[in-house]
Amino acid sequence: MGLDARDWDEDGYRNSILKEREIQTRTVFRAIFAPSQNPNPDAIVVASSAGTLASYSLSSWISQLQKGFGNAMSQKSLLGLPVAEPNCFLQGHDGPAYDVKFYGDGEESLLLSTLTAYLFLNIPIIGTAFLLLCNFRGGASSVVVDDCGDDGRIRGWRWKDITQSEVPIPLQGHHVEPVLDLVNPQHKGPWGALSPIPENNAIAVNAQWGSVFAAAGDSCAYCWDLERSMIKMVFKGHSDYLHCIIARNSSNQDHNWFRGWNCTNMGQKNNIDYRAKRDCKSGKCIQVIDPKKDKMPEESFSCVCCLALDASESWLAYGRGRSLSIWNLPACEHVTRVSTHASFQDMVFDDNQILAVGAEPLLSRFDINGTILSQIQCASPSAFSVSLHPLGVTAVAGYGGVVDVISQFGSHLCSFRCR
Numbered sequence: 001m002g003l004d005a006r007d008w009d010e011d012g013y014r015n016s017i018l019k020e021r022e023i024q025t026r027t028v029f030r031a032i033f034a035p036s037q038n039p040n041p042d043a044i045v046v047a048s049s050a051g052t053l054a055s056y057s058l059s060s061w062i063s064q065l066q067k068g069f070g071n072a073m074s075q076k077s078l079l080g081l082p083v084a085e086p087n088c089f090l091q092g093h094d095g096p097a098y099d100v101k102f103y104g105d106g107e108e109s110l111l112l113s114t115l116t117a118y119l120f121l122n123i124p125i126i127g128t129a130f131l132l133l134c135n136f137r138g139g140a141s142s143v144v145v146d147d148c149g150d151d152g153r154i155r156g157w158r159w160k161d162i163t164q165s166e167v168p169i170p171l172q173g174h175h176v177e178p179v180l181d182l183v184n185p186q187h188k189g190p191w192g193a194l195s196p197i198p199e200n201n202a203i204a205v206n207a208q209w210g211s212v213f214a215a216a217g218d219s220c221a222y223c224w225d226l227e228r229s230m231i232k233m234v235f236k237g238h239s240d241y242l243h244c245i246i247a248r249n250s251s252n253q254d255h256n257w258f259r260g261w262n263c264t265n266m267g268q269k270n271n272i273d274y275r276a277k278r279d280c281k282s283g284k285c286i287q288v289i290d291p292k293k294d295k296m297p298e299e300s301f302s303c304v305c306c307l308a309l310d311a312s313e314s315w316l317a318y319g320r321g322r323s324l325s326i327w328n329l330p331a332c333e334h335v336t337r338v339s340t341h342a343s344f345q346d347m348v349f350d351d352n353q354i355l356a357v358g359a360e361p362l363l364s365r366f367d368i369n370g371t372i373l374s375q376i377q378c379a380s381p382s383a384f385s386v387s388l389h390p391l392g393v394t395a396v397a398g399y400g401g402v403v404d405v406i407s408q409f410g411s412h413l414c415s416f417r418c419r
Helices: 010-024 058-064 069-073 117-121 159-163
Strands: 028-033 043-048 052-057 088-091 097-103 105-114 128-131 142-149 153-158 180-183 200-206 211-216 221-225 230-235 242-246 258-262 271-275 287-289 304-309 315-320 323-328 333-339 344-350 353-358 360-367 372-377 383-388 394-398 402-406 412-418
Touching: 028 394, 028 402, 043 097, 043 402, 052 058, 052 097, 052 412, 058 412, 088 159, 097 200, 105 159, 105 200, 153 159, 153 200, 211 242, 242 304, 315 344, 315 353, 323 344, 323 353, 353 383, 353 394, 360 383
Parallel strands: 028 097, 028 383, 105 142, 128 242, 200 242, 304 344, 344 383
Antiparallel strands: 028 043, 043 052, 052 088, 097 105, 097 142, 105 153, 128 258, 142 153, 153 180, 200 211, 211 221, 221 230, 258 271, 271 287, 304 315, 315 323, 323 333, 344 353, 353 360, 360 372, 383 394, 394 402, 402 412
């Protein structure tokens, strides 16, 4: 039977193919659980390579699923996974969005986001991981969603404004104005020329001190005052790209601590910068922990790309290439190092154990000695994010725009592709 080609829409057909390819290659670089009055995990917020922030309801999605994870995994490609529709949607940045954090608790929280060139290229870039272990005291603040990205901006929206918006999903994107918009400073070169705005690769929140810390591509870490939207302090001294950052929020120590990891593939050694209380004001390094205790072979393009700190803030884990290293911070001693088949890309502590993901479709659990306790198959062939809910539910996200939600017992609650 012949078809009438007179109404053929060539442009529409071409755009549909491009959009489908974009969805197939989309990557979720961060997926976190949203704050809620419900003690059970209710919503997940994702930051993707399309520069978008979207929220997905777990309860409604699980109830609508007609096929289990096993059926989805039997498909030969990620296209076999069901596509979830978001509850709310924001176009956060002009480039990819690589990190997202909540500032505060409850409906008044602030959502923060950032962008980074590392995730846009989707290849490991030589760089630095930055760990802030700062013991600050301050008052409670409302929660805001923050994100950062390739444009060198940190933007924040009130979570309540996002979730309570009555704008239809197809019209969402720029419907909520950010209440926070911070831009990294440019550096002056010869004859007054300005450098490009350095991208933000990761952010960390310290609500007690009213601050957001950003790891930037100009080898600096910036401490932003959210109330005044000004830079409080610039931490310098690293020789290369800052890749990740963690802030210490508790007050169970007598002094403020500040540590950073620096790593390149140019033959330079990793080092930990240690700063005492007075140096949180000056940002100067006064002591370097000897990294030779963490002996490992040099790897091409290896970098410290992820950090994790336990609840007691006594144990630090980091991934460099295919190696996982664990340090005891009070003793400043390297405890163990283990090697795996794939590079680490994110990790988080679960009590005295470590959940880690990387360039393989697995969620791995290690004990403090580096022994693998379990490995759970995931849908994404390469995972960039692992987040843990207080009840033990885990969210894993990565290439293909795929999110896996795993129960505290190790079973899959659901797996879906983000729209």
